[in-house]
Amino acid sequence: NTSNINQETKDNTEIQNNHSIIQTEKKSQITTEENNWKITIPKISLEASISEGTRKEVMDKYVGHFVETSKKSGNVGLAAHNRGYAVNYFARIKELQEGDEIIYKYYDFEKIYTVVENKIIKDTDWEDLEETEENKITLITCVENEPEYRRCIQGIEKDKGGR
Secondary structure, eight states: OHHHHHHHHHHHHHHHHHHHHHHHHHHHHHHHHHHHEEEEEGGGTEEEEEEEBOSHHHHTTSEEEOTTSOSSSSEEEEEOOOSSSSOOTTTTGGGOOTTOEEEEEETTEEEEEEEEEEEEEETTOOGGGSOOSSOEEEEEEEETTEEEEEEEEEEEEOOGGGO
C-alpha cells in the first residue's frame, strides 16, 4: 500500500514538473516573439512589441501588424491605439515629420525607414497599405474625435549607405 502511495506521489510530481516545463516554454515563446518583433521611433521615445493582427485584443497589448501586408519587403503595415486605452503606442505619431527615423525589427531582419509623409485619410481608404515594390512602412491610427478618418504615416527604407 505504501508503495502505491509513493508511486502516485511520484507520478503527480512528474505531471506537475511537466506542466511547469510546458508553461515555461509557452512564456519563453511569447517573450521571444516580443523581443524579436518590434518598432522603435526615437523622436517620440517609442519602443513597442508587434503582434499579428489589428483586432482590439491585439492592439490592447501590442502594435498590430496588418496581416495583408508584408513583414519584410514591400509595404509593412502597422496599427495601434493613440488614446483612450490602457496601451496607446501611437499617441505621439502625429508629431512625426519628414526625415524622422522608424526602426523596424523582425527577428534577425532590421530596417530603418525615414518618414516621408504624415497625412489624414478616410477610414475606407486602404490604398496606402497596398503592396509596393519599394520598401516602406505604413503606420495607421485613429484621428481624435474624427471616427471616419485615420492618421497615416509613411516611411521609406533609408539608404543603407547613409546608416
